[in-house]
Amino acid sequence: MVSSHTHVHGDSxxxxxxxxxxxxxxDEGNIPAPDTGVIYTCPMHPQVRASAPGSxxxxxxxxxPVLPTGAQERNVELESMSRRFWVGLALSIPLLMMTMGKMIxxxxxxxxxxxxxxxxxxxxxxxWSQCIQALLATPVVLWGGWPFFERGWNSFVxxxxxxxxxIAVGVAAAYVFSVFALFFPxxxxxxxxxxxxxxxxxxxxAVIVTLxxxxxxxxxxxxxxxxxxxxxxLKLAPHTAVRIRPDGVEETVxxxxxxxxxxxxxxxxxxxxxxxxxxxxxxxxxxxxITGESIPAEKVSGSKVTGATVxxxxxxxxxxEKVGSDTLLARIVQMVADASRSRAPIQKxxxxxxxxxxxxxxxxxxxxxxxxxxxxxxxxxxxxxxxAISVLIIACPCALGLATxxxxxxxxxxxxxxxxxxxxxxxxxxxxxxDTVVVDKTGTLTEGKPRVQKVVAVHPGxxxxxxxxxxxxxxxSEHPLAQAITTFAKEAGATTSHVDTFDSLPGKGVTGKxxxxxxxxxxxxxxxxxxxxxxxxxxDTDRLREAGQTVMYLAIDGELxxxxxxADTVKGTTPEAVRQLKATGVRIVMLTGDNEVTAxxxxxxxxxxxxxxxxxxxxxxxxxxxxQKSGRIVAxxxxxxxxxxxxxxANVGIAMGTGADVAMNSARVVLVKGDxxxxxxxxxxxxxxxxxxxxxxxxxFAYNAIGIPIAAGVLYPWLGILLSPIIASAxxxxxxxxxxxxxxxxRGVRT
Numbered sequence: 001m002v003s004s005h006t007h008v009h010g011d012s013x014x015x016x017x018x019x020x021x022x023x024x025x026x027d028e029g030n031i032p033a034p035d036t037g038v039i040y041t042c043p044m045h046p047q048v049r050a051s052a053p054g055s056x057x058x059x060x061x062x063x064x065p066v067l068p069t070g071a072q073e074r075n076v077e078l079e080s081m082s083r084r085f086w087v088g089l090a091l092s093i094p095l096l097m098m099t100m101g102k103m104i105x106x107x108x109x110x111x112x113x114x115x116x117x118x119x120x121x122x123x124x125x126x127x128w129s130q131c132i133q134a135l136l137a138t139p140v141v142l143w144g145g146w147p148f149f150e151r152g153w154n155s156f157v158x159x160x161x162x163x164x165x166x167i168a169v170g171v172a173a174a175y176v177f178s179v180f181a182l183f184f185p186x187x188x189x190x191x192x193x194x195x196x197x198x199x200x201x202x203x204x205x206a207v208i209v210t211l212x213x214x215x216x217x218x219x220x221x222x223x224x225x226x227x228x229x230x231x232x233x234l235k236l237a238p239h240t241a242v243r244i245r246p247d248g249v250e251e252t253v254x255x256x257x258x259x260x261x262x263x264x265x266x267x268x269x270x271x272x273x274x275x276x277x278x279x280x281x282x283x284x285x286x287x288x289x290i291t292g293e294s295i296p297a298e299k300v301s302g303s304k305v306t307g308a309t310v311x312x313x314x315x316x317x318x319x320x321e322k323v324g325s326d327t328l329l330a331r332i333v334q335m336v337a338d339a340s341r342s343r344a345p346i347q348k349x350x351x352x353x354x355x356x357x358x359x360x361x362x363x364x365x366x367x368x369x370x371x372x373x374x375x376x377x378x379x380x381x382x383x384x385x386x387x388a389i390s391v392l393i394i395a396c397p398c399a400l401g402l403a404t405x406x407x408x409x410x411x412x413x414x415x416x417x418x419x420x421x422x423x424x425x426x427x428x429x430x431x432x433x434x435d436t437v438v439v440d441k442t443g444t445l446t447e448g449k450p451r452v453q454k455v456v457a458v459h460p461g462x463x464x465x466x467x468x469x470x471x472x473x474x475x476x477s478e479h480p481l482a483q484a485i486t487t488f489a490k491e492a493g494a495t496t497s498h499v500d501t502f503d504s505l506p507g508k509g510v511t512g513k514x515x516x517x518x519x520x521x522x523x524x525x526x527x528x529x530x531x532x533x534x535x536x537x538x539x540d541t542d543r544l545r546e547a548g549q550t551v552m553y554l555a556i557d558g559e560l561x562x563x564x565x566x567a568d569t570v571k572g573t574t575p576e577a578v579r580q581l582k583a584t585g586v587r588i589v590m591l592t593g594d595n596e597v598t599a600x601x602x603x604x605x606x607x608x609x610x611x612x613x614x615x616x617x618x619x620x621x622x623x624x625x626x627x628q629k630s631g632r633i634v635a636x637x638x639x640x641x642x643x644x645x646x647x648x649x650a651n652v653g654i655a656m657g658t659g660a661d662v663a664m665n666s667a668r669v670v671l672v673k674g675d676x677x678x679x680x681x682x683x684x685x686x687x688x689x690x691x692x693x694x695x696x697x698x699x700x701f702a703y704n705a706i707g708i709p710i711a712a713g714v715l716y717p718w719l720g721i722l723l724s725p726i727i728a729s730a731x732x733x734x735x736x737x738x739x740x741x742x743x744x745x746x747r748g749v750r751t
Contacts, residue, residue, distance in 0.1 A: 040053055137203065265316075277321060366388070423667075439676070464494050470489070471490075574676055576677060636654065
């Protein structure tokens with residue numbers, strides 16, 4: 001017998017920051033599996049941690065790996081339950097035919113079996129048929145049902161009553177009573193008998209165990225599918241990489257052998273091994289597994305690439321920058337796994353009810369037994385036993401406990417497939433309630449990289465020369481505006497020239513000599529200093545500024561030659577994202593440190609509800625607080641270090657995956673590609689998930705509210721209906737499966 005070290009840790013409380021610890025141990029007994037270093041947890045109680053497969057000491061459910069691996073793990077619990085189920089089924093079918101066959105067969109099966117044997121010995125007080133029933137039922141109950149008895153016993157020892165408490169008591173009552181009746185029939189009161197017929201419930205005990213085993217098999221299979229989103233991502237990760245040694249020789253190495261700084265070659269059709277930067281070559285890369293976008297991304301020298309994405313057409317050489325658990329894929333998997341184990345506030349209701357549920361069911365079963373024993377029809381005690389067993393078996397706290405966590409697991413996994421990483425269950429629940437979205441401008445609404453918007457020459461037709469002069473002057477500068485001009489000139493094929501006597505004038509611009517001509521590029525202040533008249537284009541340049549562009553003038557030999565408009569452009573997906581959010585009644589507020597003119601130009605183009613410009617990081621933080629004090633549920637979206645305080649203060653912080661690490665660490669939702677449409681996706685997913693959870697809770701509450709009274713026999717006085725324990729066990733087994741099946745529908749939800 002292998003001992004599994006299982007500990008129960010108290011949930012971390014966000015409000016107080018306190019952590020309570022409860023340590024307990026569980027000998028998992030019947031599941032012989034070695035300690036592989038994998039950590040296991042309970043889907044209903046994520047605070048439980050164990051070093052090997054086993055059962056939860058709180059609810060008795062089978063533990064599962066905290067973090068699935070890329071390979072299909074061997075599910076020891078599922079194999080064990082499946083084996084027990086098939087043996088139980090093989091023995092239960094003939095047992096059921098022996099006891100119920102007389103209702104469908106044209107002959108008495110008991111008499112037929114007794115006729116196959118010679119007369120019973122004088123010491124036998126029962127028939128051969130009844131003995132065979134005991135022989136068939138015993139291995140099903142004692143071997144097939146042993147995990148349930150073990151978990152039920154643990155629940156009483158630890159005083160944590162659960163589903164297996166009810167199953168163990170119900171099956172044990174039916175089996176032990178039947179064994180007693182078989183060996184000591186004369187000791188039974190007449191109140192247990194119907195005429196001279198001996199009341200045996202071997203078939204009920206065996207079939208109940210078999211049906212519960214079937215429910216466990218179906219549940220374990222369904223639960224294994226809830227983490228398929230994580231497993232599918234992990235399967236896409238490559239196992240090897242082609243490393244280029246310092247001597248230029250290429251070698252294929254295990255992915256584990258790759259370290260930061262290694263130079264790797266990525267060939268067409270292969271997967272990129274780790275996160276890094278392209279050094280040589282170019283290609284298009286399918287990043288759909290990370291971003292959800294089907295259009296391949298073009299990669300050239302200097303481009304960032306992500307591990308496990310698929311290289312398509314070209315070959316390139318890259319430098320490894322992040323390996324192992326630091327890669328984006330590994331961080332995604334870890335965040336999804338952590339989120340799927342976190343607990344949503346709505347789960348508190350189910351937890352509070354489940355805490356008293358089993359005790360209430362035990363009391364109802366005892367009360368039902370007493371009522372039927374005292375006032376029930378003949379045979380009173382036999383009917384009372386049947387009713388009590390039915391009440392115990394039909395109640396299913398498991399369905400109630402699973403209602404929330406399975407939906408959270410599937411919902412978070414679905415979000416990961418769409419490039420929306422939700423770090424905890426509370427964030428997923430809150431997104432549904434968000435009525436105000438606060439956004440930063442640069443890098444969130446906009447690309448975060450200035451781009452040339454317009455090139456104007458005083459003498460039409462000379463735009464290419466204007467661009468060439470400007471790029472030549474800015475060629476050595478690291479300023480973002482300079483980089484925007486040089487990049488645009490390269491894309492446009494403009495000719496650049498050597499610059500002599502170059503001079504940089506901070507806050508104004510640059511000057512130099514190109515081909516013997518004095519050239520100057522800068523703002524209006526520089527042109528004023530150089531006595532260059534810009535009045536002829538003032539009207540046009542003012543319009544560019546109102547549109548949010550920065551204007552740079554080019555003067556050649558003291559005369560205005562033209563001007564260039566540069567702006568940080570709005571992301572192509574931002575207008576659609578804004579429309580989607582506003583269509584759901586969400587108010588959108590922009591907070592930016594940029595100047596008033598540019599900020600209002602961007603806000604006007606997107607039709608935002610409110611804009612505040614020139615704000616500092618602490619101003620963003622305070623403004624979020626003010627919105628919350630006015631009763632708003634606020635989601636804050638940003639990408640920079642300056643956004644971190646506001647992201648942490650917001651009800652839901654949303655970080656751009658293309659932004660700073662501190663922003664992503666402060667946020668509870670990460671949009672992998674930095675696409676604001678992800679906010680709308682996250683909100684749609686939240687609405688769908690919360691609807692699914694409410695459906696599950698309704699099913700669980702309604703099932704127990706209807707099933708338990710029927711099992712107790714409340715319909716018998718009017719309709720003569722007395723629920724068989726076998727029917728009760730079938731209903732119980734299907735209840736958990738129905739809850740999980742409903743949760744799995746989230747895998748196909750459209751966001």
